[in-house]
Amino acid sequence: MLIKKPDLIRPSEITPQSAYLNRRQFMQGLAGTAAFAASASALALPVPQFDKGLPVYTGPDWLQQQLRAGVSNKALSTDEKIAPYQHAIRHNNFYEFGTGKGDPAKNAQDFITDPWSVQVSGEVNRPGTIGLEDLIKPHQLEERIVRLRCVEAWSMVLPFVGVSLATLLKQFEPTSKAKYVEFTTLNDPKQMPGQRSVFSSLDWPYVEALRMDEAMHPLAFMAVGMYGNALPPQNGAPLRLVLPWKYGFKWVKSIVGIRFTENMPATTWNKMAAQEYGFFANVNPAVSHPRWSQATERRLPSSLFRPNIIDTQPFNGYGDEVAHLYSDMDLKKWF
Amino acid sequence: MVLKQLKNHPALRLLEWWLLFLAALLPLAWISWQAWSFALGADPAKEITDYLGQWALYLLWGSLAITPLRQALGWTRLQRFRRMIGLYALFYATAHLLAFGTFIIGWRWDLLQTALTERTYIIVGALALLLLIPLGITSTKGWQRRLKKRWTQLHQLVYPISLLVLLHVVWLIRDSYFDAFLYGSLLGWMLGYRVWRRLQRRLRRSASLSS
Numbered sequence: 001m002l003i004k005k006p007d008l009i010r011p012s013e014i015t016p017q018s019a020y021l022n023r024r025q026f027m028q029g030l031a032g033t034a035a036f037a038a039s040a041s042a043l044a045l046p047v048p049q050f051d052k053g054l055p056v057y058t059g060p061d062w063l064q065q066q067l068r069a070g071v072s073n074k075a076l077s078t079d080e081k082i083a084p085y086q087h088a089i090r091h092n093n094f095y096e097f098g099t100g101k102g103d104p105a106k107n108a109q110d111f112i113t114d115p116w117s118v119q120v121s122g123e124v125n126r127p128g129t130i131g132l133e134d135l136i137k138p139h140q141l142e143e144r145i146v147r148l149r150c151v152e153a154w155s156m157v158l159p160f161v162g163v164s165l166a167t168l169l170k171q172f173e174p175t176s177k178a179k180y181v182e183f184t185t186l187n188d189p190k191q192m193p194g195q196r197s198v199f200s201s202l203d204w205p206y207v208e209a210l211r212m213d214e215a216m217h218p219l220a221f222m223a224v225g226m227y228g229n230a231l232p233p234q235n236g237a238p239l240r241l242v243l244p245w246k247y248g249f250k251w252v253k254s255i256v257g258i259r260f261t262e263n264m265p266a267t268t269w270n271k272m273a274a275q276e277y278g279f280f281a282n283v284n285p286a287v288s289h290p291r292w293s294q295a296t297e298r299r300l301p302s303s304l305f306r307p308n309i310i311d312t313q314p315f316n317g318y319g320d321e322v323a324h325l326y327s328d329m330d331l332k333k334w335f
Numbered sequence: 336m337v338l339k340q341l342k343n344h345p346a347l348r349l350l351e352w353w354l355l356f357l358a359a360l361l362p363l364a365w366i367s368w369q370a371w372s373f374a375l376g377a378d379p380a381k382e383i384t385d386y387l388g389q390w391a392l393y394l395l396w397g398s399l400a401i402t403p404l405r406q407a408l409g410w411t412r413l414q415r416f417r418r419m420i421g422l423y424a425l426f427y428a429t430a431h432l433l434a435f436g437t438f439i440i441g442w443r444w445d446l447l448q449t450a451l452t453e454r455t456y457i458i459v460g461a462l463a464l465l466l467l468i469p470l471g472i473t474s475t476k477g478w479q480r481r482l483k484k485r486w487t488q489l490h491q492l493v494y495p496i497s498l499l500v501l502l503h504v505v506w507l508i509r510d511s512y513f514d515a516f517l518y519g520s521l522l523g524w525m526l527g528y529r530v531w532r533r534l535q536r537r538l539r540r541s542a543s544l545s546s
Contacts, residue, residue: 087377099511102376152509154378199513272510291456291507293449298439300377304370307380307441 045070045143045161048228050085059230059238060114062133067225070141070161076219077145078317083156085227087301092234093150094253095202096185096192104234107193111233113254118239122182122260125173132238136224138171139163143228144221146244148251149283149316153292156300160242161225166216174212174260182209182265183241184257201272208252209265209279210243211325219244219321222255245315245322247281278335282326283316287335355416359423362390363430380438387434388460391427392500394420396521399497403528418474421493425471428464456506463499466492497522 045067050056058064090105097104097111116132141161149155169181187205189195195204214220221242224231231237236253243250249269259265269277276290285295294312302308315322326334341347366386369375375382398421404410440446450457470490472478479486501522505515 083377091377095510099509101378101381154381156377197511197513199511199516201508201512202510288453291454291509293446293453295449296446298378298380302378302380304379304383304438307438309441309443309446 044068045072045141045228050227054086055089055109055232057230057232057237059225060133062137063224063230063238066136066141067161067229070143070225070228073142073144077143077159078147078157080145080147080157082145082159083300088156088158088227089232089234091156091300093152093248094194094234094236095200096194096204096206096254097234098194099200103194105232108233111191111237111254113231113233113238116238116256118255119257120172120259121257123175123178123262124260125175127172132224135168135239136163139167141224144242146221146242147316148244148248149297149312151247151249151277151281151289151292151294153294153297153312154300155297155310155316159227160221160223161228162221162223162242164218165220165222165241166218168222169215169258172258172260177262178260179212180209180261180264181212181215182207182257182259182261182267183252183255184259185252186254186256202268203271205257206252206268207265208241208250208267208269209261210250211264212260213325214243214322217322217325219318245282245318247283249277250281280326280334282314282322282331282335283312284314284331284335285312286314287332352416352419355419359394359419362386362427380434384431384434384439387427387431391424391431392504392518394424394427395493395497395500396518396525398424399493399522399525403525406532407528422471422474425464425467428467432461432464456503459499459506460503463496463503466496466499470496494526497526 047068048056059067091101092104093101094104094108097107114132117129118132118135119129121127141163143159143161145157145159147155148158174181185206186192187195189204194200210220221244223236223240223242224238226232226235231240233254236251239255240253241251241255264279267279269281270279283294288294296309297312299308299310313319366383370379370383373379398417401410401413401417401420405414436442436447440450451461452458470492473482473486473489482489501515501519504518508515
């Protein structure tokens with residue numbers, strides 16, 4: 001059914017005017033994407049400056065060169081305040097390196113991310129293993145400042161650098177049978193202490209997936225950097241998803257596998273607790289997790305005595321862009 | 336003989352009491368210092384709340400360990416600190432709740448209400464703290480005399496309280512079962528020991544009756 005009866009439209013789906021105006025900006029942004037090459041030199045990313053004593057992640061030379069030639073995508077960026085660098089690199093959920101927020105920063109520093117390759121398989125015309133440099137080199141890198149909303153009801157604003165996911169996936173030529181795309185994190189218990197833990201209830205490797213139309217949406221993004229530099233290992237180096245309208249656990253880190261499938265793949269958190277973690281995991285203040293109300297979130301960093309509590313927006317505030325992907329779905333059922 | 340006199344010297348006993356009293360305040364001092372010097376990272380609110388809750392659990396478990404340690408290993412010296420340790424458990428549990436209310440939800444009553452009606456782990460945690468309060472109030476010698484046999488019965492509430500606390504921890508788990516395993520097996524051992532003692536006593540009594 002393409003046309004909805006008015007009584008089927010929930011009040012939450014009706015677009016507020018402010019958001020409607022934003023959509024215009026968004027469409028202009030898409031037009032801007034095409035004009036990147038022309039304006040690249042004017043918008044090139046500056047060499048990042050960090051406080052002394054903080055670790056800096058420059059990445060391999062080819063990546064550093066490409067980062068410096070990157071441009072800022074203002075149209076797909078929020079103008080909210082970016083989280084301080086030292087918090088972004090030390091507050092991580094990356095259970096392969098431990099379940100504490102500080103564990104990945106402690107345990108991932110020797111993680112080898114160069115050389116790196118990705119295996120592409122499934123319903124594609126061009127399957128095979130591709131080196132990271134070959135995968136990224138052909139593309140202009142862009143910076144997007146996005147909201148990361150964790151299912152644990154905290155959020156951060158982060159500047160990622162990367163490539164639109166659609167651009168990246170199209171080069172493998174998915175066939176008409178490709179309805180879903182699955183992303184897999186490296187499985188290497190030698191390097192990843194969390195994968196050795198006998199107390200973990202997750203199945204390794206970590207797998208999350210998207211429907212093809214979600215993956216091809218302009219907001220879906222594959223990051224290779226953040227804060228103008230390479231991705232730190234604790235933040236999912238060298239390759240991670242950025243899906244601003246979905247909870248953070250969908251943003252697969254340290255990706256080694258991309259598989260196109262006809263059927264909905266089984267995903268890590270959904271397999272562990274289907275009633276807690278849906279396949280879609282779109283940010284939705286109306287659907288609570290058993291442990292966290294999703295109606296509000298704590299934007300980090302926050303003052304101790306005046307916690308920065310804000311109302312969570314449907315689709316994390318990206319509803320105007322993505323809500324149409326789910327227009328025929330009951331979002332309470334398909335959470 | 337001299338050593339025994341020395342060990343029971345009132346000055347030494349007083350010193351022991353004060354040392355423990357101050358030592359139990361160290362976790363609070365430590366986390367306050369860490370917060371003060373911005374050493375708790377991006378989310379100090381959660382760090383502080385978790386830390387205070389953890390110490391409430393350690394101390395509650397500690398108070399439950401004293402009886403088995405005395406009976407099984409003969410560590411009688413610990414006995415007189417049981418009340419202080421129990422009261423500190425209540426102290427840290429209260430601080431844990433205050434930290435949650437202040438740092439996590441900023442005393443927004445709508446958030447408190449959904450927390451107390453919808454989040455099962457918070458409901459059992461709050462219930463545990465609520466039940467701990469009368470135990471704290473009646474922990475004095477005066478109340479002990481007044482309540483007589485009832486006092487022991489009342490203070491046996493600590494067993495269901497400890498189970499509620501364990502449930503609070505288990506329901507908080509996202510991935511790793513390590514904490515639940517550790518605290519659960521310690522509690523299982525401490526409560527199991529009491530059940531076992533009681534059964535033994537009952538068996539002995541029935542044996543002496545039949546002979």
